[in-house]
Amino acid sequence: MTRWPLPEPMLQALAEARKAADSGEVPIGAVIMRDGVVISTGRNAPRARHDPTSHAEIEAIRAAALALGNERLDGCELWVTLEPCAMCAGAIVHARIARLYYGASDPKGGAVEHGARVFDQPQCLHRPEVYPGIGEAPAAQMLRSFFQQRR
Amino acid sequence: MTRWPLPEPMLQALAEARKAADSGEVPIGAVIMRDGVVISTGRNAPRARHDPTSHAEIEAIRAAALALGNERLDGCELWVTLEPCAMCAGAIVHARIARLYYGASDPKGGAVEHGARVFDQPQCLHRPEVYPGIGEAPAAQMLRSFFQQRR
Numbered sequence: 001m002t003r004w005p006l007p008e009p010m011l012q013a014l015a016e017a018r019k020a021a022d023s024g025e026v027p028i029g030a031v032i033m034r035d036g037v038v039i040s041t042g043r044n045a046p047r048a049r050h051d052p053t054s055h056a057e058i059e060a061i062r063a064a065a066l067a068l069g070n071e072r073l074d075g076c077e078l079w080v081t082l083e084p085c086a087m088c089a090g091a092i093v094h095a096r097i098a099r100l101y102y103g104a105s106d107p108k109g110g111a112v113e114h115g116a117r118v119f120d121q122p123q124c125l126h127r128p129e130v131y132p133g134i135g136e137a138p139a140a141q142m143l144r145s146f147f148q149q150r151r
Numbered sequence: 152m153t154r155w156p157l158p159e160p161m162l163q164a165l166a167e168a169r170k171a172a173d174s175g176e177v178p179i180g181a182v183i184m185r186d187g188v189v190i191s192t193g194r195n196a197p198r199a200r201h202d203p204t205s206h207a208e209i210e211a212i213r214a215a216a217l218a219l220g221n222e223r224l225d226g227c228e229l230w231v232t233l234e235p236c237a238m239c240a241g242a243i244v245h246a247r248i249a250r251l252y253y254g255a256s257d258p259k260g261g262a263v264e265h266g267a268r269v270f271d272q273p274q275c276l277h278r279p280e281v282y283p284g285i286g287e288a289p290a291a292q293m294l295r296s297f298f299q300q301r302r
């Protein structure tokens with residue numbers, strides 16, 4: 001089986017996920033890029049921050065908007081290791097993220113290709129281009145190991 | 152027509168919405184209560200904060216979780232002037248909010264009784280009790296005035 005090297009932003013999102021695991025948080029990481037430049041990174045940290053909204057995507061979106069001084073992240077792309085949940089998909093809409101790349105699918109909590117399917121709703125104000133499955137294997141493996149160690 | 156007095160938490164959420172309007176933000180306000188005590192308040196402030204996730208519900212949830220030192224707001228109720236969007240409904244699930252009271256329905260952006268219907272998804276991990284329509288008239292009137300003045 002030929003293995004293609006993963007794109008640099010997904011490698012960086014996976015590195016963020018690893019840092020989350022090292023802190024005892026569910027390993028999910030995210031990176032926001034614009035024109036090939038990293039604008040922000042984020043990782044899952046609800047326990048450490050006492051913040052139920054502290055998902056990798058929300059952390060990366062908030063940091064990018066603050067860095068750019070604009071609540072709208074026009075032209076930005078979000079790379080994240082797991083399919084976003086309803087909260088994060090909604091934030092992606094509000095932030096006007098142009099392109100979403102994600103690793104593993106999440107049949108239980110995902111809201112892009114599962115459940116609430118936020119971008120497929122007729123009322124959805126903004127639909128990013130969506131590219132699933134990039135880095136799926138290492139992202140899913142990291143999650144499996146994390147939960148196995150905790151059982 | 153008999154008018155019943157609005158419950159105190161909704162009056163406070165409406166006052167938060169008014170503060171948002173006074174700052175030039177879309178007037179939406181929220182309050183989190185537990186056992187009859189105010190834990191936090193929040194208002195819409197995405198422009199001022201350069202934060203697309205700065206909806207009234209998210210601000211109130213983050214403040215309550217920080218105040219209580221716990222990412223889970225078990226036994227808490229959220230009062231908000233408008234039907235929550237997908238992002239905020241997702242945050243309500245993650246925070247394990249016990250009861251949700253909201254004012255006006257939002258056919259365009261709402262995700263409780265419209266669109267993504269986040270709590271109705273089979274995968275939804277936690278469903279709050281939902282009480283819509285409390286304070287609907289003043290909440291909707293404030294939003295209408297705000298958008299009329301801006302046209």
